[in-house]
Amino acid sequence: MNTNHRNIVGEFARAVRAQLADLPALDVEELTEGLEADLTERLAEDGSDLGDPAAYAAELRASAGLQAKAPVLAALSLRRSLETKVRGAIASLRAKPATAALLDFLVALRPVWWVLRGWIVFGLLIVLVKQDWPFFPRGLLEFLLWAGVIAVSVQWGRGRWLGSGRAGKGLKYATSVVAAVLLLPMALVAFDSVNRALYSQSYDYASAASAVSDGLSLDGENVSNVFAYDCSGQPLRNVQLFSENGTKLSVNPFGDGYSSYPDKEEQADVFGLPSQFVAGHEGWNVFPLDATVQDPYESEGADLGRMQAPLPFDTVQPLLNECSPEAPKEKEAALPSTMPTAPTLKPEDVKATDVKSAVESGATESGTPSPSPTDPEVEESTRDSGTERDKPATGSSVPTPAPSGSPSPSEEK
Amino acid sequence: MDTTQLLKGVLDVAVLAVVREEDGYGYDIVRRLRAAGIAEIGDASVYGTLRRLYAAGALSTYVVPSEGGPNRKYYAIKAEGIAMFEAQRETWNEFAAVFSTLINHQPAPAAATSSNGSHS
Structure with missing residues (x-):
């Protein structure tokens, strides 16, 4: 009985002190000094219920004239009044069908905000740690961080994983405020970086496409040399090739670059050279191109090491019998x-x-x-x-x- | 009429009167107030009032270790407290006299006019 009373009294006094926690410690001490003794005596006397500790604390506060002395209490009530104002505003919005639909739309968008909030925190962490702006996770570690932060944010949005009481809620509010403040600048930088990435990608694509379209190509691959064989299957030399409208089938139509290709026999890249029988280095349509293992860019145009390009086949199959050497x-x-x-x-x-x-x-x-x-x-x-x-x-x-x-x-x- | 509302205004003078009689700790004062006939009084209201009177300089406190329990904080009245009590007692007496006269007065003529009016 006595220990039971002591437990009840201890519990009650602790609850009352918690209710007064916003007051200066000295005031709480003065207000509640001897509280346990009083409560114990009261319990021993009539054994009645001690009642609600919050109401008890409020009564203490009021009768001690402490309301004005508690600025935190005022802030609390201010927040409470703000909350009631917001609730009132939302209720009035709910009353009209148009604004109610808008409200429903925004409520439906809440998960998007949860993901964005996590993403912004991820971006912030990366910026702080790496001094970089990667808005998409690169690598496994960043991906795990990204997924984890977004998961936490979504769970927070669903009212879970908040931890106990005020600390968790405070953290959530602080994170939300920071994320909301950073939303616009982060979005701008993200769009900028995405645009830049897209631009450079399209630039790469364009240059890649133009590299293929320059000169001769087959199935998208550049053709560096052409080997012609006559109808008896023997290789031909110095064959001039033209397209159906008379354009030279040039490997290097603008004469502005040498294309190299790997050669098995030489164990190295060989460079095609324009025909020496055509003036002005324009003989890029005379096949097979002569070849050199020396880099023509380095040898400054001098045809050093010019040789016949190694044939892919020494001979090929002759065409029927009509091209036989006898006839x-x-x-x-x-x-x-x-x-x-x-x-x-x-x-x-x-x-x-x-x-x-x-x-x-x-x-x-x-x-x-x-x-x-x-x-x-x-x-x-x-x-x-x-x-x-x-x-x-x-x-x-x-x-x-x-x-x-x-x-x-x-x-x- | 709700006596708790009335109590709020006069609790100070009641507590001062009890403490002036004899020093006491929180629940002791509550018990003595109740014994005097103020049944609706809340513990916390009395404790808060004691604390406020102490802060205003009307009371002093001292701690008395109790046998087999937590310490008890005793309140004693100071000279300022006695002066405050005298002033409040005067105010209360004047106030109570005015209200007693007003409330207890039998308004016979007023009742007659109203009955006249209802008859006509």
């Missing part, structure tokens, strides 16, 4: 009638001596079973001789006109 004459005789329409060689470009040599070479080659470019000896000699033998190669470098040239004089005769 080239009759078939190629028909070619000249079709060839002149194509602007392969301008007549003035071909010097008489060249034609003569071409005729000669064509004449000599006519006896050999295979065409001149594929002749292993000729091939080797041109490769080794370099510039010295390049001159005569001018004439013989055009295998198609050579055979075509040879029959034409004979026809005229």
